[in-house]
Amino acid sequence: MGKTKKLIELDDKAIEILEKQAKLEKRSLKNYIEYTLEEQAVRFSEPSEAYKAMMDDMIDRDENGTLKTHSWEAIKAQYGR
Structure with a gap:
């Protein structure tokens, strides 16, 4: 499966919250956001x-x-x- 890059803009507060969650899971912010979005997409799929x-x-x-x-x-x- 291919990959596509997208530029997203998030509120500073949202980034702060996501960074905390990423640290709790020992992930980088980028990795955490990608993982979270991919997991959500799977839930939507079937x-x-x-x-x-x-x-x-x-x-x-x-x-x-x-x-x-x-x-x-x-x-x-x-x-x-």
């Missing part, structure tokens, strides 16, 4: 096998009438909101 299996199970249970759902209002009431 759902994981575990997620697909979970969704297939939920669809099956919905079609069989065994899926239990709760309204948002019921959930808020249960947790005192």
